[in-house]
Amino acid sequence: MPSQIRSKEEFQKLLKSATEIRVVKSGDSSKVKLRTKTQLYTFVTTESEVESLTKGVKVPIVEF
Numbered sequence: 001m002p003s004q005i006r007s008k009e010e011f012q013k014l015l016k017s018a019t020e021i022r023v024v025k026s027g028d029s030s031k032v033k034l035r036t037k038t039q040l041y042t043f044v045t046t047e048s049e050v051e052s053l054t055k056g057v058k059v060p061i062v063e064f
Contacts, residue, residue: 002033002040011043011053021061023050 005011014034015021022033030050034041045053054061 002042005034005041005043008049008053011041014041015053015057015059018059021054021057021059022064023054023061024064 005014011032011034014036017036018034019037020035022035024031024033025047028046029044030047032043032045032050032053034043
């Protein structure tokens with residue numbers, strides 16, 4: 001079962017251990033899914049904030 005992330009700081013900490021990032025865009029908001037070795041995490045935010053959070057990441061990013 002995925003866990004929801006509530007803050008940007010927690011997202012950035014988990015981003016270091018992510019193996020894949022998926023971005024699901026729907027209307028005004030976007031859902032970012034971080035896959036780590038052990039768990040899936042989700043973070044709901046705006047579309048412009050997704051771009052700034054994932055800028056410069058070496059992990060593969062898949063957009064839906």
